[in-house]
Amino acid sequence: MQVVDWKIIIEEHGPAVWQTAYRLLGNDADTADCYQETFVCALKLSRRQRIRNFPALLVRLATTRAIDQLRRKFRRERFSNNSHNPPDGSDNNHDPAQYIQQQELADRLKTALVQLPPQEAQVFCLRYLNDMSYRQIANELSIKTSATGVILHRARTKLRQFFEVSSNEHKSEVLL
Amino acid sequence: MKKDENIFEKSVEALKNQQIPPGPSDELNEATIEILNRLSEQPNIIELDNRTKFIDKIIVLKSLAKFAVAAVFLIIAGFAAGRLTTTQPPDIEEIRASLEPAIRSRLLGEVKQYMQLGLANSYVRLKDDLTEQYRQDLNQLAANIVAANGNLTNQLLENLIESIDAAQSQDRQLFAAALEQIELNRRRDNAQLSKALFSFAAQTGNELNQTKQDMAELFEYTRSEGFVPNELNNPNNIN
Numbered sequence: 001m002q003v004v005d006w007k008i009i010i011e012e013h014g015p016a017v018w019q020t021a022y023r024l025l026g027n028d029a030d031t032a033d034c035y036q037e038t039f040v041c042a043l044k045l046s047r048r049q050r051i052r053n054f055p056a057l058l059v060r061l062a063t064t065r066a067i068d069q070l071r072r073k074f075r076r077e078r079f080s081n082n083s084h085n086p087p088d089g090s091d092n093n094h095d096p097a098q099y100i101q102q103q104e105l106a107d108r109l110k111t112a113l114v115q116l117p118p119q120e121a122q123v124f125c126l127r128y129l130n131d132m133s134y135r136q137i138a139n140e141l142s143i144k145t146s147a148t149g150v151i152l153h154r155a156r157t158k159l160r161q162f163f164e165v166s167s168n169e170h171k172s173e174v175l176l
Numbered sequence: 177m178k179k180d181e182n183i184f185e186k187s188v189e190a191l192k193n194q195q196i197p198p199g200p201s202d203e204l205n206e207a208t209i210e211i212l213n214r215l216s217e218q219p220n221i222i223e224l225d226n227r228t229k230f231i232d233k234i235i236v237l238k239s240l241a242k243f244a245v246a247a248v249f250l251i252i253a254g255f256a257a258g259r260l261t262t263t264q265p266p267d268i269e270e271i272r273a274s275l276e277p278a279i280r281s282r283l284l285g286e287v288k289q290y291m292q293l294g295l296a297n298s299y300v301r302l303k304d305d306l307t308e309q310y311r312q313d314l315n316q317l318a319a320n321i322v323a324a325n326g327n328l329t330n331q332l333l334e335n336l337i338e339s340i341d342a343a344q345s346q347d348r349q350l351f352a353a354a355l356e357q358i359e360l361n362r363r364r365d366n367a368q369l370s371k372a373l374f375s376f377a378a379q380t381g382n383e384l385n386q387t388k389q390d391m392a393e394l395f396e397y398t399r400s401e402g403f404v405p406n407e408l409n410n411p412n413n414i415n
Contacts, residue, residue: 006212010205018199023191028199035200036208043212102190109187128188163184 004046010039013055017062023129024066024110025073034069038062053139056132060140063125067118074114112162120155127152 014035021034038061042051051057113121123141126132134152138145200208 006216007209010208014200014205014208015198019196022196022199023194026194028197032200032204035204036211039208039212040215043215102194105183105187105190106194109184109191129192160184163187 004043004051006039006043009042009054009058013058016055017058020059020062020125020130021066024063024070024113024125026106026110030069030073031066034062034065037065041065056136056140059130059132060122060126063122063130064118067113067121067125070110071114074111108163108166109159112159112166115162116155116158120151120158123148123151124155124159 017035017038018031021038022028022031025031025034038058041061042054042058045051045057045061113124116124119141123137126137126140127134132140134145134148138148141148143151
């Protein structure tokens with residue numbers, strides 16, 4: 001069994017896990033739950049196998065947990081018909097209109113990510129949100145590098161289609 | 177499409193550059209460390225994991241057994257349904273009798289087509305070979321004819337040149353003979369003309385002398401009569 005000092009691990013890699021989870025979840029409560037789940041899952045994994053790259057593992061776990069939590073959250077919001085959280089206005093450095101526009105774009109991408117298969121969403125987030133290379137993603141997911149490229153291409157194609165459909169729906173709503 | 181692409185890229189950038197508050201808080205870190213320590217201190221977690229793995233294996237084996245039993249039942253049911261719903265076993269002779277003409281005709285057609293294709297290929301190849309051979313023979317024959325005709329033509333040309341030379345020499349001889357004859361005729365005519373002129377001049381002189389004598393006689397006669405014209409008295413007047 002691998003002996004791990006979790007205090008040091010949390011101090012070194014906790015901010016990266018927090019940023020990864022918060023970027024997708026967007027609030028402190030959900031992010032805190034995802035944060036704790038990530039480290040618990042990492043502890044269980046460290047008992048089963050030797051962990052060689054903790055940062056990549058933690059980012060991958062955080063991304064996976066965040067996407068799962070985001071999917072559950074969107075499902076709940078769909079049932080409760082409350083799909084939009086008002087901005088808290090905590091960012092005072094930018095134009096409010098620009099902030100709202102950025103927030104809306106980010107929410108649209110989150111909505112699209114929820115509709116992707118888990119592996120494609122995970123690969124997309126690791127590549128474009130965490131700037132991991134194809135090789136790192138392939139090592140973390142135990143797949144080939146070429147498969148990583150294929151999965152990423154599929155994810156991008158589906159996301160583009162989602163954006164096209166949502167744009168057409170938005171145009172039709174504006175015309176009506 | 178381009179606009180959607182831009183929106184997509186902007187969305188990725190917006191999500192990536194989203195403002196994230198600093199974190200995690202110390203309380204969250206402490207709570208997480210406490211949870212991890214508590215989980216680490218549980219001595220039977222590994223055993224529990226092993227037990228869980230064993231239970232998972234049993235569950236997997238059970239599901240596999242269920243799947244195998246279901247597959248066997250499905251195969252038996254399919255076999256029974258097939259046996260019940262099937263008609264009499266097919267008569268092989270009848271099937272062969274029904275299929276044989278069609279297979280034979282199809283095989284015959286395919287063989288025929290294959291043979292036609294082979295014959296067509298052979299015909300084309302044979303035609304090409306014969307054409308090539310014919311062309312070579314023609315070239316050889318043309319070369320031989322040209323060589324033979326060259327010799328014959330040279331001989332004929334030599335004969336022609338000799339005949340032309342003979343004809344030209346004969347013509348020259350005839351022309352020289354004709355010229356000689358013309359010269360002889362000219363000389364003879366010239367001589368005859370000279371003789372005629374001499375005789376004419378001699379005759380004319382004689383007649384003139386006769387005339388002079390006649391005139392002298394006439395003058396003598398006239399003077400004796402006393403009638404002498406003035407013109408006749410002048411001895412220088414020849415008229």
